[in-house]
Amino acid sequence: MTDMADDCKAQIDANYQSVSNVTLCTVLSGENGAHVATVEHLIAAFRGLNIDNAVIEVDSHEIPIMDGSARPFVEALLEAGIKELPAQRRFIKVLRPVRVSEGGGFCEFTPHDGFHFDVEIDFDSPVIGRQRYQMELTPERFCAEVAAARTFGFIKDVEHLWASGRALGASFKNTIALDDDRVLNPEGLRFKDEFVRHKLLDAIGDVALAGAPIIGAFRSYRGGHRLNYLAVKALLEDSSAWTIIEAPRIREIRYADFARSLEAAHMGAPRN
Template structure:
């Protein structure tokens, strides 16, 4: 199984806390990323002043995909803009964590996953006893949504092929293909920021959205230039951010995917349509477990060395 390090599940080695602002609400947010037992998965624990509400990071919890991905409990509690944090956890190979949050929106940080990656790297990962579980794609699943196309096909690792097309020479058509693992995620995707068009800002504000958006957390696109003084972090930062979003959205499968995801002119809605189409077809996927160390024998040493270096692999 290429692309994933370690045969056993992981969690955070210790708790780490962050503060920031909700990009849509504009409200201050505090979150804590906490260790969790094996087979817990990723779970959000919302503090609302009247007790705590737990929402699993699972495709069945998705209640919104307009501008960001929103998870809800079915009774009115929700947490929005989860995709960048989930991308960081999934991209670095964190299987289990509890995310304690005091707001209804994950902080936007600098518009990328870099702040979350740094926090996770600061505490490192701990290996658990249970074998890592994978979602293996068994046959192609394809979705058309207007002018967008998405699919998942069988593959021995997690591969992304994302293409975007915007009617502006500042973006145009961009495409990225990448085998996602902790190293490639850090180098190629983690720092890619969210972006938006200046002409859309007033419309979003009128709708009560993007109240926390600024040049500190969004790549702003004007009529003929990128407004941010520092420019772009990658020449194709726009498509890299769409790939980052895809990593976060597909993390809602609940386990690392063994499959290749292809997206054309997509976004959160398409990502979720593909994932839901996969789960709707029981013949299209299966869950498998990595072999336990005692079963791999001669490979045991290399697995242990890989796991020991997991948290230290940075770029």
């Protein structure tokens, strides 16, 4: 974090071990009490574009919400350009299923030769209802299908948050506002199923906090930031459930020698 008194400057790893709160958004904390909230859409933009080595400078305790999606971050990153480094990329490969459940929802990782996401939501609201979205994560599909999906909230909850001094910046410019049975934003939805796509966006950001792209299948049913975080934590804290493998490029990972990697020693929870 920059633009703060020197003794407040801090470097915070974008890693699940830095997660300090997952109630409304994902909050990362570091030394000296430094913290930064609402990291998920920005981290999702990096993960969606396959960028895994970057320093993000922030001069506030919250990442700007922008339009409530990851699209402005993706546009800015693409405009800045992406540089390929000579170092080998590291990946976390899921070796066996890990599942967490809570409050009628669950999140799980299972072995899979790719980067599969499967997110399902089930809201007791006719405007959302039950929606499911599955994809093999690639930059092309992330940009086309996920990045623009905006965050959403029910007006009754927003009023409750406002009363407690939170979500003060929420508006039609950065949130899909819902009444019980309709979308209140005059421009309507960007996708018919924008809600589940946004939950997928959140999951991509939260799962990226594993510290490296996960080779495996992620599935969530009625999940959210908390379950996403708990699933990443449960996976990485069980050293028999994953291993680290390396490959020069993400597109070459499918051709990596998995069998040899399985025999390689665990290298501990990755940090980057």
